[in-house]
Amino acid sequence: MRFLPHTDSDRASMLEAIGADGMRDLFADIPAEFHLEQSSLNLPDGLSEAAIVRKFTQAADKNRNASNSTYFLGGGTYHHFVPAVVDYVISRGEFLTAYTPYQPEISQGTLQALFEFQTMITRLTGMDVANASMYEAATATAEAALMARRVTRKHRVVMAGSVNPRYRSVTGNYLSRLEAEFVEVAIHDFATDVDQLIAAIDDKTACVIVQYPDFYGSVYDLAALRAACDANKCLMVIAFSDISAFALIESPGALGADIAVGSGQSLGIPMGYGGPHLGLFTCKQKHVRQMPGRVCGMTHDADGKRGFVLTLSTREQHIRREKATSNICSNQGLMCTAAATYMTLMGDAGLATVARHSAAALQSIIANLPAHVTAANGAHYNETVLSFSDKTGRDRFLTAAEADDIFAGIPLERIEQGAEPRHLLVATTEMVEQDDINRYISILEASK
Numbered sequence: 001m002r003f004l005p006h007t008d009s010d011r012a013s014m015l016e017a018i019g020a021d022g023m024r025d026l027f028a029d030i031p032a033e034f035h036l037e038q039s040s041l042n043l044p045d046g047l048s049e050a051a052i053v054r055k056f057t058q059a060a061d062k063n064r065n066a067s068n069s070t071y072f073l074g075g076g077t078y079h080h081f082v083p084a085v086v087d088y089v090i091s092r093g094e095f096l097t098a099y100t101p102y103q104p105e106i107s108q109g110t111l112q113a114l115f116e117f118q119t120m121i122t123r124l125t126g127m128d129v130a131n132a133s134m135y136e137a138a139t140a141t142a143e144a145a146l147m148a149r150r151v152t153r154k155h156r157v158v159m160a161g162s163v164n165p166r167y168r169s170v171t172g173n174y175l176s177r178l179e180a181e182f183v184e185v186a187i188h189d190f191a192t193d194v195d196q197l198i199a200a201i202d203d204k205t206a207c208v209i210v211q212y213p214d215f216y217g218s219v220y221d222l223a224a225l226r227a228a229c230d231a232n233k234c235l236m237v238i239a240f241s242d243i244s245a246f247a248l249i250e251s252p253g254a255l256g257a258d259i260a261v262g263s264g265q266s267l268g269i270p271m272g273y274g275g276p277h278l279g280l281f282t283c284k285q286k287h288v289r290q291m292p293g294r295v296c297g298m299t300h301d302a303d304g305k306r307g308f309v310l311t312l313s314t315r316e317q318h319i320r321r322e323k324a325t326s327n328i329c330s331n332q333g334l335m336c337t338a339a340a341t342y343m344t345l346m347g348d349a350g351l352a353t354v355a356r357h358s359a360a361a362l363q364s365i366i367a368n369l370p371a372h373v374t375a376a377n378g379a380h381y382n383e384t385v386l387s388f389s390d391k392t393g394r395d396r397f398l399t400a401a402e403a404d405d406i407f408a409g410i411p412l413e414r415i416e417q418g419a420e421p422r423h424l425l426v427a428t429t430e431m432v433e434q435d436d437i438n439r440y441i442s443i444l445e446a447s448k
Helices: 008-018 023-027 049-060 084-091 108-125 137-152 165-175 194-200 223-231 243-247 285-290 333-367 391-403 434-446
Strands: 156-160 181-185 205-211 235-240 259-263 279-283 294-300 306-313 383-387 423-427
Touching (some): 108 243, 108 279, 108 333, 137 165, 137 279, 137 285, 194 205, 205 223, 235 243, 243 333, 279 285, 333 423, 391 423, 391 434
Parallel strands (some): 156 181, 205 235
Antiparallel strands (some): 259 279, 294 306, 383 423
């Protein structure tokens, strides 16, 4: 029930004080035809609190979601298992209500959690240094482009068309307000075209941005691109959507990335209707002073005791605006703690198990596709594009899968402008079991 503190006499006193005869006088400026009478609303009788809870619980049970259905959706947000202890840790008041750790003497717990988070992210990505943190992957990618411009003092940004469409859109929007040239290199057959990217590089290029694995899950060789970046003195930026991949495949650092950015949502953060996510930002040590966001460090006090501090925070709140590396005014500190908790629980072996299961599940689907459905060529991690002969066949399959409580994939045209309406973006994680795959394939075969 709502708490209504004003009594009838309170209302009468207030109306008398302002010279109004009744509540209707307060709405006199609104034309009469727009006034609603209570009787016209046809509202049901009020319910008890218990009845309301029961009514909405029954309505909520009708919702289909990843917890009560089989889930093959990806596109930048993934259904991974989140251990219960993650929610327990971030629900503790010390973390849940903590603000920016400006005073290290009273923020050691928060600072240490962020320092441990940074350390684990650098290990997983193979990079020298990580910040803590960014909003999400799209703005992290855009900030990487701005950072590359500062480092190289060049203005041209080249981006592969196989980067997540949202990352491309946000980056393009950032650069559209600057004196910058933004070049998107088209893709062919849902694969990153490294040769076309190399052809787009010139001596004015600040950076080349690729995604690995790319938006379509493709895994490919970046050695030639790294050599081309070196030859033209530009940076190579690697974006990613599911960081758990690097427990199995080569990390951005091993591939020679100067900057690596992406999403940390797969590290113990539920999907939550699209948020909150966690933006990750890493780079080589020599570029750290141009990195946006904040960096926590470990030091020793006058007595030689270990302590944690906010080492770098080169944003406009802390230094002269023209010297700031970013206008990002906050971060995802609580999500950093969730990710650090998850990585600590899983360890190297646990993360590798998740990655192997995710990749194996996709390969099982690809290996058993019926003849009328094809998968994109080349090596893939845990995501790929399935192609049907036409939209009718694809939609028939989606309808049949939905009837069996299966979220079977994302129609590609919903998120990739210009895509033919016969393709389906499909992702797998450790939450997909062999029985789920068998049902998926059976419905594919039956919907020919």
